[in-house]
Amino acid sequence: MKALITGATSGIGQSFAANLSKKGWALILTGRNEEKLKEMKNSLGGSVEIIAADLAKREDVFRVYEFCRDKNVDMLINNAGYGLFGKFDETDLDDEVNMINVNITALHILTKLFLRDFKKNDHGTILNVASAAGFMSGPLMAAYYGSKNYVLKLSLAIYEELRRDHSNVRITVLCPGPVDTNFNNRAGVSFSVKPITADYAADYAISKALNGKFFAIPGLVVKLGTLAPRFLPQKLLAAIVYNIQKAKKTSDGKEKALK
Numbered sequence: 001m002k003a004l005i006t007g008a009t010s011g012i013g014q015s016f017a018a019n020l021s022k023k024g025w026a027l028i029l030t031g032r033n034e035e036k037l038k039e040m041k042n043s044l045g046g047s048v049e050i051i052a053a054d055l056a057k058r059e060d061v062f063r064v065y066e067f068c069r070d071k072n073v074d075m076l077i078n079n080a081g082y083g084l085f086g087k088f089d090e091t092d093l094d095d096e097v098n099m100i101n102v103n104i105t106a107l108h109i110l111t112k113l114f115l116r117d118f119k120k121n122d123h124g125t126i127l128n129v130a131s132a133a134g135f136m137s138g139p140l141m142a143a144y145y146g147s148k149n150y151v152l153k154l155s156l157a158i159y160e161e162l163r164r165d166h167s168n169v170r171i172t173v174l175c176p177g178p179v180d181t182n183f184n185n186r187a188g189v190s191f192s193v194k195p196i197t198a199d200y201a202a203d204y205a206i207s208k209a210l211n212g213k214f215f216a217i218p219g220l221v222v223k224l225g226t227l228a229p230r231f232l233p234q235k236l237l238a239a240i241v242y243n244i245q246k247a248k249k250t251s252d253g254k255e256k257a258l259k
């Protein structure tokens with residue numbers, strides 16, 4: 001079995017790689033950090049191919065797909081992504097558009113191209129990494145939450161299309177709360193609740209994906225949190241999320257955010 005993992009150089013992606021490698025899977029790993037990819041190829045053992053790519057660039061997304069096509073990939077893991085913190089009118093536009101390119105556009109393109117191949121063979125699994133943020137609006141992290149809503153809703157729609165087709169192709173969406181990775185440093189935030197480990201998040205998601213489950217929401221508190229939109233009006237929920245985030249200032253002036 002073979003998996004393509006995006007964002008494999010750090011955090012949850014690195015844990016996906018270690019987990020599947022231990023299970024004997026062949027891997028194709030991508031990320032921008034070529035040195036880290038080479039290091040992982042040497043340390044993981046087994047069959048590991050690497051391709052450095054910046055998924056904010058459309059041409060790199062297609063280059064990754066071309067590298068993988070005809071290699072009999074069984075699982076696509078769309079994991080690359082990052083967040084930005086700040087009021088919407090104050091966050092950097094270029095950085096935010098790049099984030100949309102990585103979190104949404106690259107995931108969209110790879111999902112479509114691999115889904116077409118998987119459907120031809122009536123075989124394959126797509127594991128999209130969204131977030132608990134995908135269930136709600138996120139004042140002070142507006143575009144990030146919006147991007148994860150897209151990932152969740154797109155994946156759910158594809159799930160239903162596959163179900164109606166009686167397809168053997170599977171799609172799973174991972175929606176974690178805080179995970180202990182480099183995410184916070186990139187987003188410029190600190191944790192508001194105790195994070196789970198990247199290894200746990202990856203193991204949980206892979207076991208759901210291999211069992212054909214759609215939702216992978218690790219942790220009881222986060223699971224309950226994702227139910228909030230069913231019971232609370234959207235505007236009230238947005239106000240709650242704003243207050244939680246705003247109240248989480250740390251002594252060094254950083255602010256904490258829900259992921």
Ligand SMILES: NC(=O)c1ccc[n+]([C@@H]2O[C@H](COP(=O)([O-])OP(=O)(O)OC[C@H]3O[C@@H](n4cnc5c(N)ncnc54)[C@H](OP(=O)(O)O)[C@@H]3O)[C@@H](O)[C@H]2O)c1
Pocket residue numbers: 006007008009010011012013030031032033034053054055056079080081082083102129130131132175176177178179180181182183184186198259
């Ligand atoms: N950590 C959390 O609390 C949390 C919670 C919910 C969801 N998530 C989601 O989990 C996923 C993985 O994040 P993480 O927590 O593991 O963070 P991380 O440690 O910062 O890892 C992010 C990964 O994304 C890759 N990446 C970022 N920009 C890229 C670009 N332009 N092109 C290609 N690859 C790029 C990075 O690789 P390079 O730097 O090598 O490019 C890195 O491997 C993300 O989609 C994130 O939104 C995280």
